[in-house]
Amino acid sequence: MTNIAPELPPVGLRVPEGGELGQAQPSWRLAMREFAENKLAVAGLAALVFFVLFCYLGPLVYHGSLASDLNSTNLPPGPGHPLGTDNQGFDVLAELMVGGQAALEIGFLSALIGIVIGVVWGAVSGFAGGLLDGFLMRIVDVLLSIPFLFVVLILAVRYGATVLGLSIVIGIFTWQVPARLVRGEVLTLRVRDFVSAARTAGSGQFRIMTRHLVPNSLGVVIVTATFSVADAILAVATLGFLGFGLQYPTFDWGDMLNNGISYLQDGYWWQVYPVGICIIVVVLACNVLGDALRDALDVRLRRR
Amino acid sequence: MTAYLVRRTATAIVVLFGVSIFIFFMLHLIYPTPAIDVLGSHANRFSINQWNRQHGFDAPWLQQYLHYVGQLLQGNLGYSYKLNQSVAALFQERWLRSAYLAGITLFLSVVIAIPMGIYQAVRRNKLSDSVLTTGAFVTYAMPDFFLYLLAIQLFAITIPIFSYEAPQTTSMISIITDWRAMTLPIVCLTLLELAGYSRYQRSAAIETLAEDYIKTARAKGLPERLVLYRHLLRNASLPMITLVGLSIPVLLAGNLICEAVFNYPGLGLLFYDSLGAADYPVLLAYTLVGAALTIAGNLIADIGLTVADPRIRLV
Numbered sequence: 167m168t169n170i171a172p173e174l175p176p177v178g179l180r181v182p183e184g185g186e187l188g189q190a191q192p193s194w195r196l197a198m199r200e201f202a203e204n205k206l207a208v209a210g211l212a213a214l215v216f217f218v219l220f221c222y223l224g225p226l227v228y229h230g231s232l233a234s235d236l237n238s239t240n241l242p243p244g245p246g247h248p249l250g251t252d253n254q255g256f257d258v259l260a261e262l263m264v265g266g267q268a269a270l271e272i273g274f275l276s277a278l279i280g281i282v283i284g285v286v287w288g289a290v291s292g293f294a295g296g297l298l299d300g301f302l303m304r305i306v307d308v309l310l311s312i313p314f315l316f317v318v319l320i321l322a323v324r325y326g327a328t329v330l331g332l333s334i335v336i337g338i339f340t341w342q343v344p345a346r347l348v349r350g351e352v353l354t355l356r357v358r359d360f361v362s363a364a365r366t367a368g369s370g371q372f373r374i375m376t377r378h379l380v381p382n383s384l385g386v387v388i389v390t391a392t393f394s395v396a397d398a399i400l401a402v403a404t405l406g407f408l409g410f411g412l413q414y415p416t417f418d419w420g421d422m423l424n425n426g427i428s429y430l431q432d433g434y435w436w437q438v439y440p441v442g443i444c445i446i447v448v449v450l451a452c453n454v455l456g457d458a459l460r461d462a463l464d465v466r467l468r469r470r
Numbered sequence: 471m472t473a474y475l476v477r478r479t480a481t482a483i484v485v486l487f488g489v490s491i492f493i494f495f496m497l498h499l500i501y502p503t504p505a506i507d508v509l510g511s512h513a514n515r516f517s518i519n520q521w522n523r524q525h526g527f528d529a530p531w532l533q534q535y536l537h538y539v540g541q542l543l544q545g546n547l548g549y550s551y552k553l554n555q556s557v558a559a560l561f562q563e564r565w566l567r568s569a570y571l572a573g574i575t576l577f578l579s580v581v582i583a584i585p586m587g588i589y590q591a592v593r594r595n596k597l598s599d600s601v602l603t604t605g606a607f608v609t610y611a612m613p614d615f616f617l618y619l620l621a622i623q624l625f626a627i628t629i630p631i632f633s634y635e636a637p638q639t640t641s642m643i644s645i646i647t648d649w650r651a652m653t654l655p656i657v658c659l660t661l662l663e664l665a666g667y668s669r670y671q672r673s674a675a676i677e678t679l680a681e682d683y684i685k686t687a688r689a690k691g692l693p694e695r696l697v698l699y700r701h702l703l704r705n706a707s708l709p710m711i712t713l714v715g716l717s718i719p720v721l722l723a724g725n726l727i728c729e730a731v732f733n734y735p736g737l738g739l740l741f742y743d744s745l746g747a748a749d750y751p752v753l754l755a756y757t758l759v760g761a762a763l764t765i766a767g768n769l770i771a772d773i774g775l776t777v778a779d780p781r782i783r784l785v
Contacts, residue, residue, distance in 0.1 A: 307481070308488035311768070313719065313760040315726065316741070317496070320753050323745050324500045400613055404727060407615050410745060423615070430623060442616045450611035 200462045207458030213451040217444070221266035230260025232417070240429065243436050250436040252425055256417075258436055262444060265417040269448070272333050272402050273395040279337025280394050281344055281387055288348025289375050289383070293356060303349070306342045314339040318401060322410045329416065336401060340394045344387045351383035385463045389456055396452035403445050419445055475773060482769045489761040490542065493754055494535050501750035503527040507551040547759070548751035550744075557755040560740060566642060568736035572725060575656055576717055579663035584707055586664070587671025588698060591679055591706075602668070609665035614658075618731040621658050636734035655732045659725060667713055675706040708779055715771020719763040 201207055230247070235255030243250045249258035291302040318335050325331065355361065356379060364374050405411035406420015413421065419441050426437030505518040505527070522528045526537065541548075547557040590599045609617065626634035633651040637644060645652065678684065679702065687697045729738030737756070744752040776782060 304481075304484060304488060307485045308492060311485055311489055311761045311764045312492065313757060313764065316753070316757045316760060319745055320496070320500070320750070320757070323748055323753075324750075396611070403613050404615065407613070408727070408730065408742065408745070427619060430619065431627060438619065442613070442619075446608065446612050446616070449613075450608065453607065453611055 198462070201458055204458045204461070206454050210451040210454035210458065213447055214455065217266060217448050217451075218270060221263050221270055224263040225260065228259065228263070230257030230263075232256055232260050232264065240432075240434055240437075242434075249440055250434070252422070252437050253429060254425075258422075258440065261417050261422055262419075262440060265419045265422055265441075266444065266448075268329055268412055268416055268418045269399050269402055269445075271329055272336065273398040273452075275329075275333035276336035276340055276398045277391045277394040279333065280340030281391050282341075283337070284341035284344025285348050285380060285383070285387060287341065288345040288350075289352055289380050291345070292349035292352030293371065293375055293379065299349075303346075306345055309339065310342045312339075315401065315404065318405060319408070319410055322405060327405065327410065327412050329412065332402060332405070332412070333398075336398045340398070343394075344390050347386045347390060348380070348383045351386060352379045355379050355382055389460045389463060392452050392456035392459060396449045396456070399445065399449055399452070471776065474776065478769060478772055482765050486762060486765050489765070490539060490758065491535070493758045493761070494538050496757075497538075497750065497754045498531065498534070501754075504549075504551045504751070542758075547755040550749050550752045552744075552747050552749045553752075557752050560752065561737065561755075561759070563640075564735060564737050564740055567640075567645065567734065568725070568729070568738060570642065570645065571655060571659070571728070571734065571736060575659040575663060575725075576714065578656070578660045579667055580710060580714060582660070583664055583667035583671050584703070584710060587668050588675045588702060588706060590668065590672040591675030592698070594676060603672070606665045606668050609661055610669070614662055614727045615731055617658050617662060618654075618728065621654050622731075625654060634732075636729075636732040638733070638735060640735070655728055655734060659728055663717070667710065670709050670713060671706065674709045675702065678702055678706040681705075708775065711774045711778055712771045715767045715769075715774055716764075718767035718770065719760055 231251075233255075235251075237255065238247075238251050239253050239255045241247055241251045247257050247259070249262070251257055252261065287302060287306070291299045314336075317339070318332070321335055322332070352375075361374060361378060364378055369377070402411060402418065403420040403423065406418045407423045407427075409424050411420045411424075412418035422441045423438060426434070426441065430438055503518070503522050505521045506513060509517055509521060519528070526534070529537075545558060547561070549556050550560065553560065586602065590602050593599045622634045626632050631650075632654045634654075635651065636655050637648045637651045639645060639648075684697060684701055687701055688694075692700075725736075726738040726741055728734070729736045730742040733739065741753065741756050743749075744756075
């Protein structure tokens with residue numbers, strides 16, 4: 167977007183008549199304000215918080231049956247079972263709560279792994295430059311070229327799927343994008359004056375990287391991380407739907423869908439649509455959050 | 471520009487070798503030898519070792535890797551001991567069907583995304599834009615299989631217009647002309663791809679609309695229709711080149727989930743069946759082909775963009 171009037175004072179700055187300019191607001195606060203004004207973003211954040219509470223505090227409040235009860239299989243929503251039961255007698259609402267735990271855990275854990283490896287990789291690569299940079303980035307290219315769903319499926323078939331295992335495998339294919347972004351940011355930042363100043367003041371390379379370069383690159387990384395959470399949740403759901411995801415006794419949204427679709431033609435809609443809607447809402451919330459964070463980051467960058 | 475092309479192609483080849491190392495490493499880790507598949511699950515260690523020695527599976531890793539690459543360069547993608555066929559033959563049976571499905575959805579989604587994105591940019595923040603953007607957003611967040619399930623439930627079961635299954639024939643002519651069975655897969659895939667493309671196209675069109683030459687054209691008195699068609703269309707379509715290049719891997723690697731849900735006998739369904747049978751040579755050859763196509767797609771996208779956009783020619 168073209169900057170229409172760069173000479174106007176930034177938003178949030180009150181300019182008293184005929185006097186000194188007041189304290190400039192820190193850029194993070196401007197970003198927060200921009201974020202809060204975006205109704206959709208706030209709704210997305212609220213939805214995510216709701217789902218975290220739903221999945222972790224829900225089971226403490228709602229004691230649905232998660233034991234196999236073959237007397238009450240495929241019951242429609244009704245008294246005792248707000249969302250009915252599935253083909254093994256599990257209460258669908260309880261399954262949704264506990265299954266969401268696995269989805270959220272894998273989502274956040276894989277995004278975390280992705281950030282940690284990506285930031286370190288990108289910072290080292292950008293700061294070092296030369297042959298090491300080229301080598302590290304070729305490895306990034308190699309991993310980016312490999313279709314991630316296929317590898318996850320193959321590994322799930324061979325070794326079985328666990329929460330930790332899936333998080334690690336998904337994390338291994340998530341760190342490349344943050345690595346590239348951080349490298350780009352580091353390349354841009356390391357020629358700036360504050361880095362030369364730090365070097366003149368006697369900071370070593372490690373200190374410059376950790377104290378100056380990495381914190382300034384974290385903005386884009388956070389944006390990518392939210393999208394990574396969404397992608398990871400979708401991947402786990404897809405894995406479960408195809409039948410190769412987390413199995414009983416771990417509950418998982420994808421697994422619920424896999425069981426439920428066999429009964430769609432019998433009209434047991436409560437085994438399929440609630441799960442689907444949960445997945446859509448969580449992924450949508452993450453995407454909306456990511457977009458809003460990206461816009462808020464733009465605001466902050468504009469004030470640099 | 472030639473220097474850039476040469477450099478870029480060299481990088482692509484290096485990355486391809488890196489991918490082959492990764493795939494070989496995975497193959498060796500997961501499926502070191504097909505001896506058990508050939509000799510049977512009750513074979514004793516002695517016969518397994520003897521078979522390995524006879525067929526070169528006890529050689530050092532580097533030697534096995536070089537042999538693997540040699541075979542790849544000759545077009546031998548491996549052998550499926552469970553289906554008793556070479557992987558290349560399996561692919562050859564099915565690649566055309568996958569290519570047709572992916573090709574037609576790519577064509578349709580590009581042809582719809584470009585005008586739709588421009589329309590959204592022109593009518594920015596009005597009702598039509600909001601509706602389309604929200605629709606794209608929700609479709610983007612939806613797991614693929616959920617859309618397929620909804621489509622099957624609505625249009626094949628509740629209102630039986632289309633068939634719930636893709637055509638099962640092997641004749642390409644029958645597949646192309648069978649609109650009852652092919653409509654749902656094609657429409658669903660197109661919608662999913664459209665969701666991604668239209669967002670890019672919309673933001674690219676919005677950026678282009680703010681450019682000076684558009685203002686100049688309008689100030690000159692050019693009718694809006696010509697402004698859009700002659701100036702906006704070409705410049706805003708540049709990101710589509712990158713997107714199309716990046717979508718090429720999907721073309722032949724098969725739309726795994728779509729083919730599995732609709733039971734369409736293409737490469738994706740082959741992968742899904744091999745997963746169930748744990749047929750690792752097929753799975754890993756498939757992954758290698760997918761990676762190779764991704765690299766090729768990236769290369770085509772980069773080169774295409776350099777050719778199409780004179781502003782970045784001086785790289």
